[in-house]
Amino acid sequence: MSDEPADLSDQPPLVRALLLARYTLVIHSGMRAVSEGETWKLDFSKQIAEIDAALQGAGIDTTKPMLAPVRW
Structure with a gap:
């Protein structure tokens, strides 16, 4: 495993989309959500795991x- 961040630009669009979705879910999983006075922890x-299995199945x-997907 390399410490160098993955470059998504060299990945096919479907893999890029899954990696970006995975990144987004990982960032938000564990956060607390509040709605109408109720609080709960997000758990993705x-x-x-489903995205990981699909990506790992594709090698x-x-x-x-x-790298964080930042738009400048």
């Missing part, structure tokens, strides 16, 4: 760090 672990390393 099942969805992250994509999901343990490699990824």
Whole structure:
């Protein structure tokens, strides 16, 4: 495993989309949500596991760090 962040530009569009979705879910999983006075913890672990299985089945390393998708 390399410490160099993954470059999404060299990935096919479907893989890019799945990696970006995974990144977004990982960032938000564990956050607290509040609505109408109720508070709960977001848990996307099942969805992250499903995306990981799909990416790993395609030979994509999901343990490699990824740069944050920042628009300038």
